[in-house]
Amino acid sequence: MVVAVAVALSGCQRGPSNTPAPATTGPGGCPAVLAGARAxxxxxxxxxxxxxxxxxxxxxxxxxxxxxxxQTMTNPGVAGVANGLREAVRVIGWQVRVIDGGGSPAGIQAAMSEAVALRPSGIVIGGFDPGSTSRQVAAAGAAGIPLVGWHAVxxxxxxxxxALFTNVTTRVEDVAGITAQWIIAHSGGRAGVVLFTDxxxxxxxxxxELIRANLADCAGVRLLAYENIPIPDASSRTPREISSLLARFPDTWTHSAAINDLYFADAAPAFRAAGRKGAGPPFNIGAGDGDPSAFQRINSRQYQAATVPEPLSQQGWQITDxxxxxxxxxxxxxxxxxxxxxxxxxSAGATAWDPPGYREAYRRIWGGRAARGPRPALPHRVSTE
Structure with missing residues (x-):
């Protein structure tokens, strides 16, 4: 994901490389922590x-x-929310248009400027830091246009x-916590972990950092490496890093976690080239958006075992509400x-996490297709549904 976030999960800035360092050592397991993690x-x-x-x-x-x-419609998390929003807007009787920022600061600023110029009823900040478009955000506020964010802060x-009416996202503390707990539970409290971040x-x-702190709760879990790979560089750098890590930790690397599923898309060719089986080890979990490609890897048992997905379609309906x-x-x-x-x-072969009940609940709240009357056209056609 995908995945709230300063030109968010595009990671357009570069951060310094982190030196791999052990986070926790210890020969024993963690019975109490393990029991809590399993539950x-x-x-x-x-x-x-x-x-x-x-x-x-x-x-x-x-x-x-x-x-x-x-932020960019090539980000599957952003695209999934946009599709959920389109579906919900059809039900409520409104119009929606999507303007693609293309993943660059200049593109996102231009997209926000265009959005404000259209004078819509509301604007969605779709997966980027509003601070990167502060001038446009101020203009929207001056025009009385409410803003709702998705992974915006x-x-x-x-x-x-x-100034956001609200920001729609899961809690990062919860996502990080369950990611670490999955590793602890899956490994029985004894794991060698590589953590990928931007x-x-x-x-x-x-x-x-929260994943690392939660892993440290179990004395039997050791952080072998903490790899800083900016997301824009993931496709070029991840395969090389995987090959290096396999050489350094051929037997002790049992699990991986990444802040976004896409790292494992880029890691798969390197694992395959090294003769590693798709079903692991290392067993990989993405603390990211839960995009369709991640589900495909998980369901086919190809170098990803789990994901902590956002309910992308539901979040599109929530934004509408x-x-x-x-x-x-x-x-x-x-x-x-x-x-x-x-x-x-x-997952039953699904390619997204789509929890039950929300469509019916929102339909009841809104009174069905209650919005009637003319639906005003915007002065410029961008992408309409």
Whole structure:
């Protein structure tokens, strides 16, 4: 993911390389921590969940238009949320357009400028740091256009600086915690771990630091290496790093975690070239968006064992509902989706985590297709559904 975040998961800045360092040592396991990890993972792997989000709220207002400014539509997490938003907007009776920032600071600034110029009812900050477009954010505020973020800042909920009606994301603490707990549970409390991050993105670096701190709770888990690979460099650098790590830790490397699933897409050819079996070890988990390619690797048991996915479609529906609350003069819902762990055993061949119940709940809140009347056209055609 995909995956909140300063030109977010594009990682356009470079961070310094981190020297691989052991995080924890010890010959024994961690019985109490292991028991807690197993219980937490069992809960997170459940698929028979019930909707725990909002069930009440304002009836749908009519005739609204949204613009989704995407960090880049090549980011599967961003694209997944945009698709969920399109689906929800059709139900509520609004219009939405997507403007692709192309993953570069200049492209994102231009996309935000275009979005503000269109004077829509609301703008979505789709996966990038609003601070990188502070001038456009200020212009939107001056024009009275509410902003809703997706992975725009580090925490979910309303934000004053930058001024967001709300930010839709899972909690990074929860994602990092369940990622570490999965490794502890899967390894029986005895693992040699490599952790991949992009230290140039503060959100990503914090996630990896939290994973490392949680792994340190188990004395039987040792961090073999902490690899800083900026996401834009992942396709070129990850295969080389994997080959080096396999040479250094041929027998002790049992598990990996990464702040985004895409590292394992780039790692797969190097594992394959080294003769490693797709089903591991090392057993790899992505603390990222849970994009379709990650599910494909997991379901085919090809160099990824698990992911902590965002419910991308549900978050698109939530963004729509948050705007409806803003347009109705109501506060944000405050909903934060719980963490989930997807594996080949519980995904049933799916290519996304799509929890049950939210579509029906939002339809009931909005009163069906309640928005009627003219739907205003925006002055420039970008991408319409």
């Amino acid at each position: 937490a993972v069992a809960r997170a792997e459940r698929t028979d969940t019930v909707w725990n989000g909002p069930t009440t709220g304002p009836v749908a207002v009519s005739g609204r238009t949204l613009v989704f400014v995407a 580090a925490t979910p909920g309303p934000s004053r600086r930058p 230290a140039s993105v503060p959100f990503a670096k914090r996630k990896s 948050e705007f409806n609350r803003a347009f109705s003069g109501r506060p944000a819902s405050g909903y934060v989706a719980p963490t989930h762990v997807s594996t080949a055993a519980n």
